[in-house]
Amino acid sequence: MRHILDAPGRLSPRARAYLAAHGVRHQVWTADQHRRHWHRQGRTDAAIEPLAEFQMRWGGLALPPTTEYEGGPRLLDAAALTEHDGFAAGPARGANAYTFRVDGQGRFGIHGGDTWVPLHGSVDGWVEAAALAHLATALPADVGLATGPRVDELPGRYGLRRVREVDGLADEWWHGDRTLLAVHRGEARLFGNPAYQTAYLYTGIDDLAGHLRTG
Known part of the structure; x- marks a missing residue:
């Protein structure tokens, strides 16, 4: 497996362009270093191998800060492996009330206290969402902000379709012919407060289909 x-290749052209322009690789432990370390800690191969594959594919990758989750991980770097619940995905940029993790199903999300909230069905999905957010902020558009329970009504109100590449769970992206919608529910679910739901609505985007194809 290559970094x-x-x-x-398995990412969208939009995400590939985003990584080429903004991705930086830092030196971190290799997959083999992790294997040796976690074997000494008594972890099983079944627990270790998903972490090792993550490290081979994503280890050391740093991306620009995201708009939510206090900017996201500072870089992707596996740590804190547990036998059944996955591993930490990378350090926060500041003093967050939660950590970033990948669970046993490969889902990327946030964990705080006893609560786990998967944001995306995969690490690929997280990166696709970051690429799409970067694109959206660069496009000429009218931008609106919505919060709270009414966020859930927006896709239906505007007749939007899911952006499948982001593999959305708590967080999703939606699109129409000239509209993009980002929905963030992670902190709302983590803290049990629907008022924390946030959505960004980008409207009036010319040639959105072309932008989505190429980034």
């Missing part, structure tokens, strides 16, 4: 910056 994502060397072989990004």
Whole structure:
């Protein structure tokens, strides 16, 4: 398995362009270093191998800060492996009330206290969402902000379709012919407060289909 910056083929053209322009690789432990370390800690191969594959594919990747989750991980770097619940995905940029993790199903999300909230069905999905957010903020558009329970009504109100590549769970992206919608529910679910739901609505985007194809 090759690092994502060397072989990004399974990502969308939009995400590949984003990584090429903004992805930086830092030196971190290799997959084999992790294997040796966690074997010494008594972890099983079944628990270790998903972490090792993550490290081979994503280890050391740093991306620009995201708009939510206090900017996202500072870089992707596996740590804190547990036998059944996955591993930490990378350090926060500041003093967050939660950590970023990948669970046993490969889902990327946030964990705080006893609560786990998967944001995306995969690490690929997280990166696709970051690429789409970067694109959306660069496009000429009218931008609106919505919060709270009414966020859930927006896709239906505007007749939007899911952006499948982001593999959305708590967080999703939606699109129409000239509209993009980002929905963030992670902190709302983590803290049990629907008022924390946030959505960004980008409207009036010319040639959105072309932008989505190429980034």
